[in-house]
Amino acid sequence: MTKVNKNWLEWTVFGVGLVLVLGTIGYLLYDAATIGEPLPDLEVGVGRAELHGQDFAVPVKVTNRGQQTAEGVQVEVVLIKDGAEQERGTFEIAFVPRRAEREGWVTFKTDPRGGELRARVLGYERP
Amino acid sequence: MGGRKRTGRGREPRTRSVALSLREYGRGLAGGLLFSLPLLYTMEVWWMGFIASPLRLLVYVSATFVLLLGYNRYAGLRRDASFREVMIDSVEEMGIGILFAALILWLLGRVTLEQHHSEIVGRIVVEAMTVAVGVSVGTAQLGGDEDEEVGMQGDGDEGEDDSVEISGGEEDGSDQGESGAGGGRTHITFGGQIVLAFCGAVLFAANVAPTEEIVMIATEISPLRAVGLALFSLSIGAVVLFFSSFRGSERFAPVSDRWSIVIGTVVTYAIALVASALILWFFGRFEGQAVIVCVMQTVVLGVAGSLGASAGRLLLQ
Numbered sequence: 001m002t003k004v005n006k007n008w009l010e011w012t013v014f015g016v017g018l019v020l021v022l023g024t025i026g027y028l029l030y031d032a033a034t035i036g037e038p039l040p041d042l043e044v045g046v047g048r049a050e051l052h053g054q055d056f057a058v059p060v061k062v063t064n065r066g067q068q069t070a071e072g073v074q075v076e077v078v079l080i081k082d083g084a085e086q087e088r089g090t091f092e093i094a095f096v097p098r099r100a101e102r103e104g105w106v107t108f109k110t111d112p113r114g115g116e117l118r119a120r121v122l123g124y125e126r127p
Numbered sequence: 128m129g130g131r132k133r134t135g136r137g138r139e140p141r142t143r144s145v146a147l148s149l150r151e152y153g154r155g156l157a158g159g160l161l162f163s164l165p166l167l168y169t170m171e172v173w174w175m176g177f178i179a180s181p182l183r184l185l186v187y188v189s190a191t192f193v194l195l196l197g198y199n200r201y202a203g204l205r206r207d208a209s210f211r212e213v214m215i216d217s218v219e220e221m222g223i224g225i226l227f228a229a230l231i232l233w234l235l236g237r238v239t240l241e242q243h244h245s246e247i248v249g250r251i252v253v254e255a256m257t258v259a260v261g262v263s264v265g266t267a268q269l270g271g272d273e274d275e276e277v278g279m280q281g282d283g284d285e286g287e288d289d290s291v292e293i294s295g296g297e298e299d300g301s302d303q304g305e306s307g308a309g310g311g312r313t314h315i316t317f318g319g320q321i322v323l324a325f326c327g328a329v330l331f332a333a334n335v336a337p338t339e340e341i342v343m344i345a346t347e348i349s350p351l352r353a354v355g356l357a358l359f360s361l362s363i364g365a366v367v368l369f370f371s372s373f374r375g376s377e378r379f380a381p382v383s384d385r386w387s388i389v390i391g392t393v394v395t396y397a398i399a400l401v402a403s404a405l406i407l408w409f410f411g412r413f414e415g416q417a418v419i420v421c422v423m424q425t426v427v428l429g430v431a432g433s434l435g436a437s438a439g440r441l442l443l444q
Contacts, residue, residue: 004209004211004212004215005142005143006142006143006215007142007143007144007145007148008145009145009148009149010143010148010219013152013219013222013223014215014218014219014222016222016226017220017221017222017223017225018218018222020221020222020225020226021188021218021221021222021225024188024225024248024252025185025188027244028181028182028184028185028188028248028252029181029185031181031245031248032180032181032182032185038180069177069178095174095177095178097178097242097243097245097249098177098243098245098246099243099245099246100177100242100243100246101241101243127174127178
């Protein structure tokens with residue numbers, strides 16, 4: 001059998017390469033083994049409204065706790081004040097990868113402070 | 128090959144100098160970038176990193192590794208290297224690919240620490256595989272005359288590296304003749320040709336496959352145009368391999384008779400189609416599609432594939 005003749009630099013690169021390759025494969029194996037129900041599981045959280053120019057911007061956080069990416073996620077936020085619906089705002093997020101978090105904003109003309117904000121995901125597709 | 132036997136006779140192993148390996152890595156990085164830049168700047172590829180399941184990514188990594196082994200075996204820098212050396216080279220190239228892809232994706236803002244680790248790993252893995260193939264091709268193909276000579280001599284295991292001088296004894300004298308014929312640019316077997324054609328097809332087709340345009344074209348063109356595309360792909364293969372005295376074409380695709388031209392062309396196109404279909408499958412382009420659309424996509428991508436399997440293959444040798 002031939003001896004592999006390499007200098008220290010080549011052995012170093014090989015060592016780092018081996019660690020990276022094995023690490024990647026190990027991670028993917030672990031990920032594949034622990035992956036659960038392969039459906040997106042989206043959760044919407046509404047932040048505090050801020051006055052931006054003439055409108056009130058409300059930050060919305062969409063978290064995907066599921067195991068699959070959701071594409072074209074449509075989010076709707078309804079502003080209820082004094083017992084009646086005042087306004088609704090929607091936006092769309094191109095992708096929410098599995099276990100990832102994305103952020104968007106809806107804007108209202110009415111001051112949402114003191115009112116109630118109901119946020120929900122209207123729909124999404126499987127990529 | 129002859130070189131391996133001779134080393135078995137107890138020749139002292141010689142190492143390359145650090146300067147020489149640095150130059151090789153430099154070429155590898157340039158090659159990696161050269162071949163993968165379009166993919167590093169394509170959003171469908173970034174998305175693939177989080178859309179693909181970890182199992183699919185594993186298949187992708189394994190397939191790339193096999194491709195690297197094949198390429199390093201049949202066309203790499205040290206062509207008659209032992210299996211162990213080919214393994215080591217492939218691991219090295221894949222490692223460089225991962226590091227380099229991570230760096231560039233980070234510089235482009237496509238990978239950030241706020242992302243979940245599965246997304247980070249996914250994005251890097253998808254890009255790193257093309258970079259790795261590019262590194263492999265770049266190291267072997269972008270070398271200048273001086274490096275090439277050293278590389279070729281190294282092939283026969285007879286060469287004098289920068290670092291070690293060997294005295295030209297009678298044994299060396301006799302070996303030198305052999306190495307002239309046996310080492311370096313020799314004829315590659317049919318199996319080797321197929322592996323190289325496949326590498327070329329993957330390298331070229333992978334750059335176009337992930338884009339939406341392939342599906343768009345496949346669903347919009349008429350069947351007649353698809354036939355036209357197939358004929359066009361076949362002609363590209365035939366012209367490049369047999370009629371345009373491309374670099375290396377006489378040596379690797381010698382024209383003996385009409386039948387060998389037909390067979391060579393058809394085999395090359397078949398390889399291009401298989402490579403195209405595999406890549407499309409990886410990028411999830413076949414999911415939920417009618418069979419005819421899958422076939423159409425394969426034919427559309429087959430143009431790039433057959434360019435890679437013919438011109439790409441000759442350049443890869």
